[in-house]
Amino acid sequence: MNVLRNHLPTADLQRLDAAHHMHPFSDGDELNAKGARVITSAKGVMLTDSDGAEMLDGMAGLWCCNMGHGRREMADAAHAQMLQLSYYNTFFQTSHPPVIALSEKLAELAPEGMNHVFYASGGSEANDTNIRLVRHYWAAKGKPGKKVIIARKNGYHGSTMGGASLGGMSAMHAQGGLPIPDIAHIDQPYWWGEGGDMTPEEFGLARARQLEEKIAELGEDRIAAFIAEPVQGAGGVIVPPETYWPEIQRICDAHEILLIVDEVITGFGRTGTMFASEGMGIRPDIITVAKGLSSGYAPIGGSILSDEVAETINAGGDFNHGYTYSGHPVSCAVALENLRLMVEEKVVETVAADTGPYLAEQWGTLADHPLVGQVEIKGMMAGLVMTPDKASRAAFSTPAGYVGLKCREHCFAGGLVMRHVGDRMIISPPLVITRSEIDLLITRARAALDATLVDVQKRGLM
């Protein structure tokens, strides 16, 4: 008896899935009527579904499978650790070698002066930690009034009450009474969609200065921190104008607030440096990590803290916060093996010097497609926007996401996982993708755009 149901035909798997499995971020009735696509195995950058069809995983799972699928070394690390010590907690004055070793490793890889880690099971939990941590930090410094965290519209920081509140996704806020109190949002640096007549440089400065305006409006004595992704991921791979981050950094330096950089997607090489903060000249007080930390082989996330933040928290008495799986030994062992492979195989260096520039060149060729308005790329994360009129940067007259969904369906049918955010198409492939696999990705992406163009013309949308 195969308890994992691997042997069942697709229709049976879909029937059981519809009967018992509630999917994240899905319209349940619609999905159950259609039937989920069932992925049964994966190797490297390729996925296989229950019908035996192969797809190139252009999203690295959910932005996480940086080292690719199916590495034996990772399975061996998990196996060995499960036999050695499958679980012990890090509460009550206890610790264990895998969490000690991983913390040491992260201190080595993180930017200068960031040598302390608080663990979670993923990015949302880590950002919940950050909310409690920065408020406790200011209280410990005798400034309990500094509670407000400024974040951005269309940012994504997770799906817990705290994470979704920090995020600026209106559809998420509309459900469940979010945001929680003392979270404020400023506009995003999305030039194509919101830049109007400004140059990208002017627009980047204008959007960054909203942070200073918000600090003035609410009062510096009430602001604990600003949080942002270096490059917005779930918002649609939005690379901010060059002027944006230096101005944000200037504002954070000029005012007494902490800077939390959410590197859940960008951490561990995605943008061509170990952390995007380094490559983009950002000096965080706290970095949120998850996803690429274990390449998705085991759930783990965390907050990497500057020495000053950690020392303040440590001197502030009990920090009444933590999760059963904070520093789970198996996840830590898997993350350590992942980082070992990544460093040994020079994956970040390859992304920076070879495959990243090659992907940029190839992704750039899609800009000449009649449907494509603008292409954006930073390392191994890229987006393009579809438009009926490149010159005016117009949106389609159909509801946002109609054309994007069509394109995604053509991608799936053509053997490529590409995600859509509204009418933007985005990719974030495993960092180990080769040049020939990049060629395949681009060929399939172009074929999907061609098929989408036919749909768009048939419907008279352009």
Ligand code: PMP
């Ligand atoms: N922050 C960012 C920037 C993310 O992209 C995500 C997940 N996509 C999260 C936080 C939440 O992470 P998780 O889903 O592991 O809770």
